[in-house]
Amino acid sequence: MHARATILPLTLDRVTYAHGSTVLIDGISTVIGASSRTIILGPNGAGKSLLLRLCHGLIAPTAGAVRWAGADTLGRSDVARRQAMVFQRPVLLRRSALANITYALSLQGRLGRAERLARAHEALAGVGLAHVAQRPAHVLSGGEQQRLAIARAAALKPDVLFLDEPTASLDPGACRAIEDAIRAIDAAGTKIIMTTHDLGQARRLADEVLFLCHGRLLEHTPADEFFESPRTPQAAAFLRGDIVG
Amino acid sequence: MHGFDEALAAAWRLIVTGDTALVEIATLSLKVSLTAVVCAALIGLPLGAALALARFPGRNALVVTINALMGLPPVVAGLLVYLLLSRAGPLGPYGLLFTPTAMIIAQTVLVTPIIAALTRQVVADLWQEYREQLTSLGASRLRAVPTLLWDARFSLVTAVLAGLGRAMAEVGAILVVGGNIAGVTRTMTTAIALETSKGDLPLALGLGIVLLVIVLAINAAAHLLGTTARRAAG
Numbered sequence: 001m002h003a004r005a006t007i008l009p010l011t012l013d014r015v016t017y018a019h020g021s022t023v024l025i026d027g028i029s030t031v032i033g034a035s036s037r038t039i040i041l042g043p044n045g046a047g048k049s050l051l052l053r054l055c056h057g058l059i060a061p062t063a064g065a066v067r068w069a070g071a072d073t074l075g076r077s078d079v080a081r082r083q084a085m086v087f088q089r090p091v092l093l094r095r096s097a098l099a100n101i102t103y104a105l106s107l108q109g110r111l112g113r114a115e116r117l118a119r120a121h122e123a124l125a126g127v128g129l130a131h132v133a134q135r136p137a138h139v140l141s142g143g144e145q146q147r148l149a150i151a152r153a154a155a156l157k158p159d160v161l162f163l164d165e166p167t168a169s170l171d172p173g174a175c176r177a178i179e180d181a182i183r184a185i186d187a188a189g190t191k192i193i194m195t196t197h198d199l200g201q202a203r204r205l206a207d208e209v210l211f212l213c214h215g216r217l218l219e220h221t222p223a224d225e226f227f228e229s230p231r232t233p234q235a236a237a238f239l240r241g242d243i244v245g
Numbered sequence: 246m247h248g249f250d251e252a253l254a255a256a257w258r259l260i261v262t263g264d265t266a267l268v269e270i271a272t273l274s275l276k277v278s279l280t281a282v283v284c285a286a287l288i289g290l291p292l293g294a295a296l297a298l299a300r301f302p303g304r305n306a307l308v309v310t311i312n313a314l315m316g317l318p319p320v321v322a323g324l325l326v327y328l329l330l331s332r333a334g335p336l337g338p339y340g341l342l343f344t345p346t347a348m349i350i351a352q353t354v355l356v357t358p359i360i361a362a363l364t365r366q367v368v369a370d371l372w373q374e375y376r377e378q379l380t381s382l383g384a385s386r387l388r389a390v391p392t393l394l395w396d397a398r399f400s401l402v403t404a405v406l407a408g409l410g411r412a413m414a415e416v417g418a419i420l421v422v423g424g425n426i427a428g429v430t431r432t433m434t435t436a437i438a439l440e441t442s443k444g445d446l447p448l449a450l451g452l453g454i455v456l457l458v459i460v461l462a463i464n465a466a467a468h469l470l471g472t473t474a475r476r477a478a479g
Contacts, residue, residue, distance in 0.1 A: 056381065058380055084382075085381040091377070093396055094396045107382050107383045107384050107388065108383060136477070
């Protein structure tokens with residue numbers, strides 16, 4: 001891994017998000033370090049996606065704080081620039097696959113035109129989409145669209161990449177391609193924080209697991225330990241495939 | 246229906262022989278309406294997009310006002326521009342009243358709310374879809390405006406065509422500020438109104454046919470262009 005200054009670790013300090021009187025994220029405190037793939041697990045409605053959005057800063061917590069290392073020296077916009085997110089349903093612009101990536105790079109405003117193009121081609125090749133670079137993004141298949149979204153995020157070379165159920169509606173072949181892409185991004189030195197409801201995928205990818213239930217963080221443990229001997233009955237039930245109430 | 250047959254035949258003769266008066270009138274109509282729509286699009290597209298994204302006090306009132314202005318009666322728009330351009334008005338010294346420029350201004354006033362209101366709706370819907378992704382990528386709301394306009398381009402063509410339809414069809418505003426002066430400010434709609442009241446049905450009917458064909462041709466071209474471009478862009 002590259003030894004470079006990063007905005008990690010990410011510190012969650014009693015992060016809470018309430019909508020009216022409903023508490024959706026309930027006082028989560030933990031520290032997420034730089035050196036592992038973090039998978040957020042939990043039953044439907046546990047608040048996994050919401051937690052990602054709170055971490056990424058798309059939503060502000062109603063109480064508590066999300067803190068990044070070095071935020072004081074870097075400033076808010078720089079901290080935001082060092083993060084990227086891939087959503088469950090990829091949002092692609094009505095332009096070519098390549099232009100989707102160069103657009104994202106131009107928003108960062110740091111690279112010249114030639115560098116943006118080079119970086120975009122490299123990112124497309126990284127997810128096996130070099131042959132569709134000039135194709136309109138909207139005519140790509142679902143799996144290709146998601147890989148393009150991942151390539152776009154990877155091209156930004158963020159310190160941390162959030163992925164919200166990136167394979168939720170894809171077939172097994174497409175899932176494997178996405179998982180490979182995620183491993184490659186991890187190997188290139190980007191921290192992965194990802195939600196999934198696919199336990200097999202979690203076992204394949206996780207170094208550590210955050211287990212959420214009803215907006216509360218019940219476990220934050222190394223993956224081996226979580227899958228072998230979960231500490232909470234809720235996690236044990238979830239791993240057995242029971243309905244967690 | 247003897248009179249109608251006769252009028253139709255005469256109208257047809259005017260068209261196929263390329264009658265000078267008819268060509269002149271049709272050309273001016275197109276020039277005025279197309280220019281007005283270009284001006285209205287230059288104002289209305291960014292204005293609509295900004296309204297879709299901006300948050301400021303009084304925004305809702307402004308949205309309602311612009312929506313309501315879609316139904317602005319052309320004669321009222323004409324009257325307002327007339328007051329503005331008349332000798333005693335604030336723009337009186339420019340001497341624009343009863344010129345094609347005055348007609349362009351009046352039609353721009355009519356068409357801008359249509360384009361702005363439709364654009365606001367289209368862009369607001371698209372922003373719902375794009376918001377998280379664009380925010381995540383670091384686009385400010387201001388930076389998102391051109392992106393959303395570009396990505397909504399196929400829907401926005403319809404908004405602009407709606408504006409063009411309004412401009413080509415209206416007679417009230419350009420009659421008030423243009424005055425229907427032969428060879429100077431006479432357009433297809435004002436000429437039709439005049440010739441009909443004078444009883445010169447062939448010219449009125451001929452102009453009516455030309456007007457319909459032009460509107461149809463513009464819309465067909467836009468549709469064809471849109472389908473091709475949409476296929477190319479996915």
